[in-house]
Structure formats: structure tokens, C-alpha cells
Amino acid sequence: MPSAETTFLEAIRQALQRLLRERSDVVMFGQDIGAFGGAFKVTAGLQKEFGADRVFDTPISESAILGAALGMATMGLRPVVEMQFSDFAMTAVHQLLNNAGTLHYRTGVAAPLVVRAPCGGGFAGGPFHSEELEAFFCHMPGLKVVYPAFPADARALLLAATLDPNPVVFLENKYLYRHVKEWLPAEWGPTTLGTARVCRPGSDAVVLTYGAMVHEALRAAELVHAEDGGEVMVLDLRSLKPLDTDSILAAVAATNRVLIVHEGWHTGGFGAEIAALVAERAFHLLDAPIWRLTAPDCPVPFAQELEKAYRPNAAKIRDALLELLEH
């Protein structure tokens, strides 16, 4: 069935499978990823196909997982490790910040490893299973941070991340796993990190976003178009570090109005970085202040009523866009 649509989750699984098949240096480990296939089943069947030497369970020891991945990476392997939830990576953050992130700068030794980290909320996961931590990861020198929104991108970027000679945090928004499907082309692309993609053209405003919010922004752009004919561009950043500044600046030049949307916290969020970039490099192009729509500065709440108020969505993006277009 070559033309069937593929879920985000299955696309990632295909990338992992291809990596294991084609590269003998790739190993995968994490909690419950072996026979069980992982908490979300992203690694389902991989241990069976490739053996417990290459795909294996670990104790509940995030520091050891990340530290061991680093050691392996320096010795010629390419570990692709899974955090059961990205939230738990924070129990081992020194391994990323101080060990993996600084290694090449200090010693000239490369550390090609990938940390797959399921993230994001919208499903009553509460404060510890819903966090959006990309700003933390992006703040660490020496790490790359990839955050795809579509199955084809996830598949290709995971391959590219694994082949990259640096530590890469690969963020998998859990909401996308089973909600987003598409037909996958035979050709795998993009083949490098750091390229954004216009997923909806437009000339009146641009939404700069990534992850699950790309899909909310696309819905919002449709709503705006239906309501007042406005043409809103949606730029999916796909990779936060390196960041495709050229595409961002081109989008600003084409639209003159900017809305930045992310699911992570406001203060010090990645949106602040994008806003600073636009202000520094494209201030003269702006017809309105740069707007940010983010989660507020509170822990991710559990109750549905609260989480709905907490998390940006298409309706909130639509409201912000209508105001921005009016400005």
C-alpha cells in the first residue's frame, strides 16, 4: 500500500528502522523501548528485528542514559536514546549542558548522539508529562535542537540528526504522534538541519511557529481567511538550533506583520529569541509590533478547563491574528 498515509509516530519508527538497517553504528536505548516498544510504541518491533544488542531497555537512570550515550558517541557509535518523557531529561541536564554540549569545544572530540524526547501537552498529562522545554535545550551551547511538525519532516530530520556529528535533541510532540498523518514521498528530505518551510503562503501576516502549534496555526489561518479574507503565511521552523534566519526574515519582508506562537512558557521562551531576531534584523519591515502567543508562566495544569486556558490553540491564534491584522 504505497499510497497510504503515515502517522507522525510511524514516520519516526521508519526512520529508526532505516537507521538500524543501514548503519551498524546506530544503537538505541531507553526505558521500556525494547520488547515493549516504548511508552508510546515508537520503537515497536525494533528490538525483535535488530536484537537486544542494538535496541535495549535501561534502568530508570536518565543521567546514565545520557552519559553513556556520550561515551558511546566518542567511541564511534551513534546512540539514539529515548527519554520516556522530555520532562525527565531535566533530571540529567548536566549531562547535556556540561558534558555533551561542551565536549567538542573543549577537546575537539565529536559526540554524534540523538536524544529523542516526547514533549508537549493537551491531553491532561499534568505538570510533569506535558512540559515544553525547547528553550532550555536551545540555551545550551553545543547542542542542536530539532522540532518537526509533519511526518515526512520527522522521518527525514531524524535521519539527518543521527548523521550529524553533534548532540541533537529531537523533540517529538506527543499530540502529533497519532493526530497527524500524511503521504510520505519516496525521497527523504530535508537532508540537513536548519531549514524552515512555508507550509501556507500569505502576504498579510506570518505565524512563526513549530511543533503542534503549526497545525493550530494552519487552522487559524483558514479561519481568518474565511472570516475576513486575510492571507496568513505559516512558517514551520522545523529546527530551532540551527535556526533558519533567512527564511524568517524573508517571511517578515513578505508580510510585515509577525505572530510568534509556541506551547512553551512565555518568559525566556524560544519566542523571545525569534522576536529579538526580528527586531534586530527586520525592524524596518514591521507594520505592527511583534506579537507572541505562548503558554503563560505557570506550571502545566491538569484539569481540562485549566489546560484549555493554558495552551494556545487555533481559536486563540485566530483572535490574535485578527487583532494583528487590524493594527
Place this chain on the structure above:
Amino acid sequence: MYSVGCFPLVNRGLPRGGALAYSPRDGMNPQTDITKDAALALLRVMLLARRIEERLIRLYHQGRIFGGVYCGFGQEAIGTATTAVASADDLFAPCIRDMTVHLGRGTPPRDIFRQFLGRANGPTRGRDGNIHYGELHRGVFAFISHLGAMLPVVTGGVMARRRLGRPAVGFAYIGDGGTSTGDFHEAVNFAAVFEVPVIFVVENNQFAYSTPNAHQFRCKDLVDRAVGYGIQGVKADGNDVLELRATVAALVEEIREKPRAVLLVCETMRMRGHGEHDDASYVPRELLAAWEQRCPIRVLREKLVAATLASEAELDALDTAVQAEINEAFQQALGDPAPSPSTLMEGVYAVG
């Protein structure tokens, strides 16, 4: 099939002799060691937890509880026995499957339903869900998901209470999987160094999500780790609430007077999936069937009847009363309000 290491399918009693073994009440006779009222109080706590969780499971599968439901089926004796011998000053850091710690410390069933339903007047006011709650006025710290993270917290809490002249003892609960975290190691060593009277209660329920003991640790028995920390290690049957209560009572009495940390390893079994989304197909069904015979509620009932402390009919009546109480608590919580979205930012900071 997984090799799941060492654990008894029958009560093998507490280990005797050796540096680690600690068994003050070997051969304990419930007839002489516990009053009828105290025994029924233990049963009541375990029944409350079981009947609440049964209701939560149903609600989850009906789509009326969001997020997840994580149960302590089969592990009810541990929180029950430990809270039963504690005093008001003591501090607790319950983990995933410790509803009986909350109940043992007096959290009403209605508040537990409010928590799982995300009600505005529940223990976390809808801000957190399911097992992530705890009421400090009852001496219970609210659990965060990050395994091991609560262990240093309860340790510090006990240190502080003691400075204030209150002879607190701490109870820090952790799963077999949670013992692999860095926080576990740091907390136990820290408490050992400062001779903080904390009982680190390891609930070895044989699986950490899908991962069996054999893939989690290499020591023959988790209690062996005590040697490395220079503290006393105690092994207990986690499914026999009477024995466990006696063991813990003696320990608490000692360390309250002569403060020091203790590692208490309770052998037990997780009788359901990791959460209700998980059918635990990786757990051999024969293993579950064998442990079903060791259900802590069943074990206690049998002991009470055998000791002629209570009749079957009396125990059935208690269960019926508990079920009625739970039904009522649930109905009340159902009628309680959801948090208003306008309160989203309330409570991020303390005021004053």
C-alpha cells in the same frame, strides 16, 4: 518469559540472622499482637483504597477521567502498615501506588475523587492530577512524577522538624525501578551520613512499567544495597499487613529514639498494568495468579478469621459499608465544581 529474580510466592517470613536481617517479631501471633479494632482499622484502609481504585478504573474506561489512572492493587498493605504505626509529627513521601498512605493519614475519599476528577476543591485544586497529591497538614508531601525526587525532600523535612524539637520519623516510598535513579542514591546516602530517621520503603512489585527486576538491578536483593550505604537493611513481606506493621513498629520505635536511616524492602506485586492504559501483557499470567493468592486484603481476612478475631460475615459487612461510603464520596465529588479558567494564574507565587 522473564526471569524476575527473587521473590516469594508464599510468605517465607522475615529472613533470619546475618548482618542485614532484622526480625523482632518472627512468629508473631496476631491474636496477641493486635486488638480487634486495630486490625479492622487496617482492613478498612485497604478496602477503602481497593474500592476507590475500582471506581477510578471504571471511570477511566468510561472516559470520565482524563490523563491516567495508576493503581496500587496488591500493594495496599504497605502504606497501611506504615501509617498505622506512625505518629502525628511524622512525614511521608508516597509514590505511585500509595493511596493507602493518603488514607492512612486521613485524607477523605471524597478528596481523592476530587483529585482524580480535577475538581477546584480537591487537594491540588485541579492543578495536578491523579497520584500527584499530598497534604502537608497531614504530613504528606505531594508526589512529583520524577522518580526519586521526593526522597531528599522528606529527608530534609525530617531534619527540619527535629531541629524544631519534634521527634519526626520519615517514610519515603519508592518502586524497584525508582531505585535506579540518581536521586535515590543521593537521598539514601545523605540520610545515612546525617543519621536522619527516614525509612526508605522500597516497594519491589517486580516490574517497573514493562521492565522486570532482572533488567533493573544486579544485586541479588535490593536490601543488599543497605550495606553500601552503611545503614540497616530490612526485608519484609509487603503483602502481610500484620507482620509488616509489627516490623515497622519496632523499627520506628528504635529510630525515633536513636535516629538513623533504614532501608526497608517490601516484596510485593503490581497486580494491574502500569496504568489503566496498559494491559500488562508482558507479565506472565501465572505469576499474577500466584500473587492473587497473596492479595493483602485476602491475607488479612484469612488471618483474622483464623485467629477468631472476626467472622467472615463481619468482614463482609465492613466491606459493604466501605463500598457505600465510597459510592457516596464519589457522588459528592462528581457534584463538586471544576476550576474556573480565570483562576489559571492563581497560586504560581506565594503572597506575603
